[in-house]
Amino acid sequence: MGKCMVAACQMEILMGDLEENIHEVERFLKIAAKKGADIVVFPECALTGYSVRSREEAELLSITVDSDHIKNFAKICHEFQIYAVIGFIERDGAKLYNSVVMLGPNNFQAIHRKIHTSFVGIDRFVDEGNIPLKVYELPFGKIGFYICYDHNFPETARSLALDGVQLICISTNWNEQAKHIALALSKVRAFENNVFIACADRIGMERGNRFIGLSHITNQYGTLVAQAGEFQEEIIFASLDLDLADEKKIMVRENEYVDFMADRRVDFYHKIIK
Numbered sequence: 001m002g003k004c005m006v007a008a009c010q011m012e013i014l015m016g017d018l019e020e021n022i023h024e025v026e027r028f029l030k031i032a033a034k035k036g037a038d039i040v041v042f043p044e045c046a047l048t049g050y051s052v053r054s055r056e057e058a059e060l061l062s063i064t065v066d067s068d069h070i071k072n073f074a075k076i077c078h079e080f081q082i083y084a085v086i087g088f089i090e091r092d093g094a095k096l097y098n099s100v101v102m103l104g105p106n107n108f109q110a111i112h113r114k115i116h117t118s119f120v121g122i123d124r125f126v127d128e129g130n131i132p133l134k135v136y137e138l139p140f141g142k143i144g145f146y147i148c149y150d151h152n153f154p155e156t157a158r159s160l161a162l163d164g165v166q167l168i169c170i171s172t173n174w175n176e177q178a179k180h181i182a183l184a185l186s187k188v189r190a191f192e193n194n195v196f197i198a199c200a201d202r203i204g205m206e207r208g209n210r211f212i213g214l215s216h217i218t219n220q221y222g223t224l225v226a227q228a229g230e231f232q233e234e235i236i237f238a239s240l241d242l243d244l245a246d247e248k249k250i251m252v253r254e255n256e257y258v259d260f261m262a263d264r265r266v267d268f269y270h271k272i273i274k
Helices: 018-034 055-061 068-080 148-152 154-162 182-193 242-246
Strands: 003-012 039-041 083-092 095-104 108-113 136-138 141-147 167-171 196-200 202-206 209-212 216-218 224-227 234-241 249-253 256-259
Touching: 003 018, 003 196, 003 216, 003 242, 018 039, 018 068, 018 234, 039 167, 039 196, 055 083, 055 095, 068 083, 068 095, 068 108, 083 108, 083 141, 083 167, 095 141, 108 141, 141 148, 141 154, 141 242, 148 154, 148 167, 148 182, 154 182, 182 196, 182 216, 182 224, 216 234, 224 234, 234 242
Parallel strands: 003 039, 003 202, 039 083, 141 167, 167 196
Antiparallel strands: 003 234, 083 095, 095 108, 136 141, 196 216, 202 209, 216 224, 249 256
């Protein structure tokens, strides 16, 4: 266990065109599988677009996690023996969530509802996420996942790291304001937790927002091992040995090291662990 091929799919998303976006996700999912990916990450709101203008529009674009669309993705994942992380607007009764679903062979399904919601785009009209962060043990490693703005809070990745995560998959919709920080965030989160990170962003214009691409994959030290450009659709790949994330000691020189997990002093962090 540990060695795997990780992919991040950078795609253009058509605002409000559920059928076309679903078709494109299916197409890219099959391409990633045929090129040997064990897991592929898609952007936030990959099925719908992000720049939603009202709760009513969000409701029209929402689907349930047991919808035929999700079931069809699950069938593809089973057929090609691949895991996929896909962003969508989830409807659960009267509630709406900015969600990602992780699907895999043998009816594997896990859901994350965005925990941190800003007053931007779809997040203005959805309910706050209510599912605890969790690490999933897949055949090739221990995987966690979350969405865009969740990445800005160090506690999110640290919580997964404390639960033994090896690879964090992140679905994003970064616009131009995030360009100066997008890559830096992942480098720091990977380094401070000694975990691998795979981040899928989108490209294109949408209701005045330009999205910046720059999808990427890092190793456990925060070094970029794959990166997409700013303007084109593409799938990036990286072959990773996820077991390396279990070694938390970073050697400085012979017989000297730092360990960001063991060296923590939680007795001094009372304000942030309430």
